[in-house]
Amino acid sequence: MSTASHQPRPGRPAAAPPASGTPEQITAIAETLVLAYGLRPAEITRIPEGTATDNYAIVDQAGRQHFGKVYRVGSNLDLELASVELSEYAADGGVATARATRTRGHELIATHGRLPMSLWSYVPHTETAEGTLTGARWPAVGEAMGRLHRRLATHPAAAPALEPGAAICDVATARDRFDRLIFAFQRKPRLGAFEAWALQAARERHAVLGDVENVLVGLPPLTVQVMHGDLAGPNVLLRNDDVAALVDFGPPTAGYLAWELMRLGCDPKSFQSHGVEKWLTGYTDLALAYRDANPSAPMADLLSSVRVGCAAMLCSAFPLSAPVDRPHLVDAALESYAQARHAAALTILEQLPALERVLRDALR
Known part of the structure; x- marks a missing residue:
């Protein structure tokens, strides 16, 4: 099976597909399924989730279920292909993922029909980890992530290496970003309720960036290697207390293990639902x-993960910036996520020494 063995390169953009969810796009998907996959659909249903692709649940005439991703205008298909290949590389190493279905020409992305798309095995009877991490799900997610990182440490795109932990984020750049975001909100003649909240949150973030600088000073060198790239609650599918699949990989890009640990481990809605004490447990x-699943990972990555996650969340302007930069993404779900993430980051900053002490005592 072909896998990505090089860093992704700039490449051909996706051709313009019909507007998402329209009868024309449904027809184009059906034609592509027949032409590229030899699959005759009985039902094609739009799935609302998906910020970078248009996603569809597909049932073929034999009653089998599939998941389809249609790539939008401007998508870099070389990067999208590298993302699919990374998912396949993880699956080949025993990581629980959804499998991509190859076309009749043995391609991972169908590009010869009216629109570019990929087809995936359907993972039934699942829910995402967003807001649902509790009880036995915590160690299940930890084991799945450990298996994933152990496998991706062997990926040829980038060997694991130690990099300065303080480089996880640039506070000066973050300060400038928040300055510009605050100014952009202030220039608006009128602010909606979420915009007014986002402006206040941006001011609060700006005010604690000096504390973030102090947080970063204490970080040791940390592991950088190929990661999932978007390992957040919505991309972890759970079946009861087990991880059924990790989905929606990015292209093979190196990043800090400690950040990916905390990005999923501090799922904002789970944090908000259970409170800081239960979250820490x-x-x-x-x-x-x-x-246990990735014993070669340096202890420093685990011990520093809360500090890394706190700094990275506080330096990130998204999703506070969405009303300015990507207003089409703003909906009730994003607003709820933004508020939960902001509250979690500030709480962790306030209680960071105590949180790190408990984690250190448990791991040593």
Whole structure:
């Protein structure tokens, strides 16, 4: 099976597909399924989720279920292909993922029909990890992440290496970004409720960036390697207390393991639902299971993960910036996520020494 063995390169953009969810696009998908996959659909249903692709649930005439991703205008198909290949590389190493279905020409992305798309195995009877991490799910997610990172450490795109932990984010750049975001909000003649909240949150973030600088100073060198790239709650499918699949990989790009650990481990809605004390118990269980599944990961990555995640969340302007930069993404779900993530980051900053002490005692 072909896998990505090089860094993704700039490449051909996706051709313009029909507007998402329209009868014309449904027809184009059906034609592509027949032409590229030899699959005759009985039902094609738009799935609302998906910020970078148009996603569809597909049932063929034999009753089998599939998941289809249609790539939008401006998508870089070389990068999209590298993302699919990374998912396949993880699956070949025993990581639980959805499998891509190859076309009749043995391609991972169909590009010869009216629109570019990929087809995936359907993972039934699941829910995402967004807001649902509790009990035995914490160690299950930790084990799955450990298996994933252990496998991706062997990916030829980038060997694991130690990099300065303080480089996880640039506070000066973050300060400038928040300055510009605050100015952009202030220039608006009128602010909606979420915009007014986002402006206040941006001011609060700007005010604590000096504390973030102090947080970064204490970080040791940390592991950088190929990662999933978008390992957040919505991309982890759970069946009861087990991880059924990790989905929606990015292209093979190196990043800090400690950040990917905390990005998923501090799922904002789970944090908000259970409170800091129960969250810390769950996150500790996640970290212990991760260590067992990926014993070669340096202890510094686990011990520093809360600090890294806190700094990275506070330096990130998204999704506060969405009303200015990507207003089409703003909906009730994004607003709820933004508020939960902001509250979690500030709480962790306030209680960071105590949180790190508990995690250190558990791991040593």
